[in-house]
Amino acid sequence: DIQMTQSPASLSASLGETVTIECRASEDIYNGLAWYQQKPGKSPQLLIYNANSLHTGVPSRFSGSGSGTQYSLKINSLQSEDVASYFCQQYYDYPYTFGAGTKLELK
């Protein structure tokens, strides 16, 4: 199985700040990577697919980048509604696997 190592596990940031979350795959996943946002009591919501494509309706302050085994999610100008957990997922190979998640809180 491809292991997805996500960091940091938790993050505290101020409103308006830029935040970056990293995900490292145990092997090349050729941009087969998605990022999700999950708020308490809700199901995950797709933010980014194919490593850097913004899903419909997602604010442009979210962006994804990376290649090979290293990927990142950046949130520009952090808003209060961005407080949530974030997960990466590889879908390059079976079984699809997720990172352990990053919990983002306001400072």
Add this chain to the structure above:
Amino acid sequence: EVQLVESGGSLVQPGGSLKLSCVASGFTFSNYWMDWVRQTPGKSLEWIGEINTDGSKTNYAPSIKDRFTISRDNAKSTLYLQMSNVKSDDTAIYYCTRASFDYWGQGVMVTVSS
């Protein structure tokens, strides 16, 4: 509006069986591969498996292979997850999703305990 609504979650004893359903609306169900994903109390997400458009092909995670079966009824726009020989580790919230993971259901809780 795309909607996925799961049902069938409950408390089940170890070794028991349970069948989850997911009713889809707002899109042409028969055109999409569908997946099941679960989230444990520790909050990590785990892909369970997927099924193709006509139900002739499935792929499963090794952790549940041979215990869980995914099926579908396109006439009813419904996806199923048959769970057998369940274990305490199967305790989780179970989500159905479109295979592009762009839409998720609200999730249904399955608790395995004696």
